[in-house]
Amino acid sequence: MNSTTPLAIGEQQHVRFAEGLGLDCGVTLAPVDIAYRTYGTLSEKRDNAILICHAFTGDQYVAEEHPLTGKPGWWSRMVGPGKPIDTNRFFVICSNVLGGCMGSTGPRSIRTDAEGDGTELWGTAFPPITIRDMVRAQHKLVHALGIEKLFAVIGGSMGGMQVLEWTVTYPQMMLAAMPIATAPFHSAQNIAFNEVGRQAIIADPDWRGGRYWADDVVPARGLAVARMMGHITYLSEEALTRKFGRRMRRGPVSGQGPEGPVSMFSDIFEVESYLRYQGSTFVRRFDANSYLTITRAMDWFDIAADHDGELTHAFAGTPVRFCVVSFSSDWLFPTSAARTLVRALNRAAANVSFVEIETDKGHDAFLLEEPDFDRTVRGFLCGVAEHAGLA
Amino acid sequence: MNSTTPLAIGEQQHVRFAEGLGLDCGVTLAPVDIAYRTYGTLSEKRDNAILICHAFTGDQYVAEEHPLTGKPGWWSRMVGPGKPIDTNRFFVICSNVLGGCMGSTGPRSIRTDAEGDGTELWGTAFPPITIRDMVRAQHKLVHALGIEKLFAVIGGSMGGMQVLEWTVTYPQMMLAAMPIATAPFHSAQNIAFNEVGRQAIIADPDWRGGRYWADDVVPARGLAVARMMGHITYLSEEALTRKFGRRMRRGPVSGQGPEGPVSMFSDIFEVESYLRYQGSTFVRRFDANSYLTITRAMDWFDIAADHDGELTHAFAGTPVRFCVVSFSSDWLFPTSAARTLVRALNRAAANVSFVEIETDKGHDAFLLEEPDFDRTVRGFLCGVAEHAGLA
Structure with a gap:
């Protein structure tokens, strides 16, 4: 992009x-x-x-x-x-x-x-x-x-x-x-969540002190993490349970018997896959510096x-x-x-x-x-x- | 470290x-x-x-x-x-x-x-x-x-x-x-929060595919973001309000009259300062790959x-x-x-x-x-x- x-x-x-x-x-x-x-x-x-x-x-x-x-x-x-x-x-x-x-x-x-x-x-x-x-x-x-x-x-x-x-x-x-x-x-809780999102963006080296646009990059990973966290706060525990529960995309590692090692980095729970998707699509439509500016405005409200x-x-x-x-x-x-x-x-x-x-x-x-x-x-x-x- | x-x-x-x-x-x-x-x-x-x-x-x-x-x-x-x-x-x-x-x-x-x-x-x-x-x-x-x-x-x-x-x-x-x-x-909500923490760590280039130890670095920024988010979930909204409320470390940008521009990256709310401190101290005592391993164990529970x-x-x-x-x-x-x-x-x-x-x-x-x-x-x-x- x-x-x-x-x-x-x-x-x-x-x-x-x-x-x-x-x-x-x-x-x-x-x-x-x-x-x-x-x-x-x-x-x-x-x-x-x-x-x-x-x-x-x-x-x-x-x-x-x-x-x-x-x-x-x-x-x-x-x-x-x-x-x-x-x-x-x-x-x-x-x-x-x-x-x-x-x-x-x-x-x-x-x-x-x-x-x-x-x-x-x-x-x-x-x-x-x-x-x-x-x-x-x-x-x-x-x-x-x-x-x-x-x-x-x-x-x-x-x-x-x-x-x-x-x-x-x-x-x-x-x-x-x-x-x-x-x-x-x-x-205070709203401010706290916003601050974590901001820190996730700022921590991304591709944010480049806010000048990512000059280098034709976007802090996609940080912005995606911020969005994933935000998304959890937009849903209720009940809604997450109803939509995803503990459904997995592969078999559980624990259970009746050993099934061989499972990589700890593969998609396991559906809720994780959903959040990752939310994060990745968000970075295609939203600007990281706008994220910082607008969350600040909310915090000051x-x-x-x-x-x-x-x-x-x-x-x-x-x-x-x-x-x-x-x-x-x-x-x-x-x-x-x-x-x-x-x-x-x-x-x-x-x-x-x-x-x-x-x-x-x-x-x-x-x-x-x-x-x-x-x-x-x-x-x-x-x-x-x-x-x-x-x- | x-x-x-x-x-x-x-x-x-x-x-x-x-x-x-x-x-x-x-x-x-x-x-x-x-x-x-x-x-x-x-x-x-x-x-x-x-x-x-x-x-x-x-x-x-x-x-x-x-x-x-x-x-x-x-x-x-x-x-x-x-x-x-x-x-x-x-x-x-x-x-x-x-x-x-x-x-x-x-x-x-x-x-x-x-x-x-x-x-x-x-x-x-x-x-x-x-x-x-x-x-x-x-x-x-x-x-x-x-x-x-x-x-x-x-x-x-x-x-x-x-x-x-x-x-x-x-x-x-x-x-x-x-x-x-x-x-x-x-x-599902617990898994979702854990997943955001993991993604914050993995997104940090200093995580280096999990081999940060070989290069004598730690994914400090990602681990700190994960900790900040986790810390919010350990407290209640009431506790955050009681402890920090909307207290600021500098004057508000909005108010009775213009006070000149305030950088949007300075510490403003006490709750932000507190979370940043929690994040920065955590990375000195905790290992990022342990974070990944243990959160996974919790999710599977x-x-x-x-x-x-x-x-x-x-x-x-x-x-x-x-x-x-x-x-x-x-x-x-x-x-x-x-x-x-x-x-x-x-x-x-x-x-x-x-x-x-x-x-x-x-x-x-x-x-x-x-x-x-x-x-x-x-x-x-x-x-x-x-x-x-x-x-």
């Missing part, structure tokens, strides 16, 4: 902000490119737009074939004509996050500061960004599309962090918010810290209608984190509903077949539309 | 079995060395011996300063004069597991098969071993010490797997068993699979008195796994007590200050002694 060649991305929608974006770290990044996709039709009143915020390793290809993997969009089952987020009714927007690697400005973009020479990429010199920076970039896009008020902002996991950041930064620009499988801050340490203050007087969703077997963003959020929203007298979906699918449940979850999304959007007189 | 030099291990107790050991894989490993430590005095009747089985990265230095790290023994708070495992009363034995790297035969030992030349180490040519192989080696040691029946076999985590294996392989050689924070089989797929059959007619202990916040070996074990023991009409200790300390709780746990250990041993007329 030649990492210095821009990805061939299909029918890309794209906007460049020449004036750039002032970041939380104090740097102004200019220009800023935002790659996005839309589905459905913007109404004449421009009042039917839903912004979907993607998760860490997601992208803007919500409901169509992915240009690199050829797989269906990551939320094809949720977004489309007649689906819970119904594109016959709503105009759906999703942009690649700032810092990403699918067309928006990020570590793989050409460096535009004083030290750039017009060919050098940002790499690890890319300024540190925050979830709020990502949301500011989305805000510019929404504004550029001529939309003054979003019908809703919806997202899961890191997408849910963006949803929450939208509600505290631009509460007047949205009717409704649906933060899914997320938390108002990144926990802490809504309360930005509001005198009081989560309730962040939402004081909010006009936004909230529907908070968690999944019972999600241990990366557990229901307890959602409850913390809901309690703060209640104390702030916000309009909030809360649904915990019973499932054994873990954090990934928001991407998978969950009829109760589909009904929740559809029902909430209908309710908001009725309330807003759009029904 | 020069990995080819044998470790300078203090007052090592050591036994060599020239005839070797037949392994589950069909290979006979000969000779086999077992390094061990003892505490207390063996009674004249030789009826007061307790075998302690150490966990994955533990060793035989239970209750004395560790010769490499200088730290107190890993169970100093549990084992000693007047302590719950009272060495005024009991003779305590702990041996380094087969496959380990603290003196017992393992991948870092000189290769003794036909392909060895008297200087070559086993490395990845070390035969695959099982938990039962480890237990067979311990059995030889116990026999060599002139002990016909152990008072008890006790261990946590992988040590608990060995305890369970003892009860099914040598039930007549022990009065009591205390499997702690363990499970009768390794779950499945008591039921060795007994017609029925856990109950494994314990049919057992004379052993069991005390099963789990910790409420242990998610690596959760209470549900202990309950599976206890149900099977109950169905087998075994003498079993079960204690779930309430704690937020996660899997590591068995190594930490837990007064309820101490009382459980002391009480169980007293009960068994009374029953056996040793009180």
Whole structure:
């Protein structure tokens, strides 16, 4: 894989902000490119737009074939004509996050500061960004599309962090918010897992101090290890047991009698083979420096810290209608984190509903077949539309 | 670190079995060395011996300063004069597991098969071993010490797997068993985490196909990443939050105002700094090929699979008195796994007590200050002694 060649991305929608974006770290990044996709039709009143915020390793290809993997969009089952987020009714927007690697400005973009020479990429010199920076970039896009008020902002996991950041930064620009499988801050355990992933990447000699792109290599082994570990955290123990259990691809070494030595490096358990596959496919579509940049942004996320340490203050007087969703077997963003959020929203007298979906699918449940979850999304959007007189 | 030099291990107790050991894989490993430590005095009747089985990265230095790290023994708070495992009363034995790297035969030992030349180490040519192989080696040691029946076999985590294996392989050689924070089989999630650790090691170019010792290097970065990940699984989310929370070592990049760019590679969160330290100290005391060998043995562990797929059959007619202990916040070996074990023991009409200790300390709780746990250990041993007329 030649990492210095821009990805061939299909029918890309794209906007460049020449004036750039002032970041939380104090740097102004200019220009800023935002790659996005839309589905459905913007109404004449421009009042039917839903912004979907993607998760860490997601992208803007919500409901169509992915240009690199050829797989269906990551939320094809949720977004489309007649689906819970119904594109016959709503105009759906999703942009690649700032810092990403699918067309928006990020570590793989050409460096535009004083030290750039017009060919050098940002790499690890890319300024540190925050979830709020990502949301500011989305805000510019929404504004550029001529939309003054979003019908809703919806997202899961890191997408849910963006949803929450939208509600505290631009509460007047949205009717409704649906933060899914997320938390108002990144926990110590979440940070710890992210740090292991980063260390796995940095430990790979092919990372080359972050300048792998200059040598036309990628830190594939480190990135794959990071992904394998991450993938475990997206599933529940129950889901791993149900999907793989202790099934092996060869006979066990232990058992009724000796069967001769088995190499300890062959594929033995199906769950290992699955993880290795997840790791190897990930490196073909994701940039290692984006991995570092985006995990850092997640780690820094802490809504309360930005509001005198009081989560309730962040939402004081909010006009936004909230529907908070968690999944019972999600241990990366557990229901307890959602409850913390809901309690703060209640104390702030916000309009909030809360649904915990019973499932054994873990954090990934928001991407998978969950009829109760589909009904929740559809029902909430209908309710908001009725309330807003759009029904 | 020069990995080819044998470790300078203090007052090592050591036994060599020239005839070797037949392994589950069909290979006979000969000779086999077992390094061990003892505490207390063996009674004249030789009826007061307790075998302690150490966990994955533990060793035989239970209750004395560790010769490499200088730290107190890993169970100093549990084992000693007047302590719950009272060495005024009991003779305590702990041996380094087969496959380990603290003196017992393992991948870092000189290769003794036909392909060895008297200087070559086993490395990845070390035969695959099982938990039962480890237990067979311990059995030889116990026999060599002139002990016909152990008072008890006790261990946590992988040590608990060995305890369970003892009860099914040598039930007549022990009065009591205390499997702690363990499970009768390794779950898909456990295997998955082990596999990520192995991949991190194998991905390190300094692993050199397992022959790092020949080049006088160690795969320190890969081994550190593996350890960092493992360490997260030993703690609970609550413990990580209590110990570290979101405390930073420098100011946050986000907040009330711009404070200038912060490098995304500096230490930011305390939990990251802690994990890096855990990783870096681990590589000084542990061998990467032992890591691979032992995690494989854990993955293969499945008591039921060795007994017609029925856990109950494994314990049919057992004379052993069991005390099963789990910790409420242990998610690596959760209470549900202990309950599976206890149900099977109950169905087998075994003498079993079960204690779930309430704690937020996660899997590591068995190594930490837990007064309820101490009382459980002391009480169980007293009960068994009374029953056996040793009180």
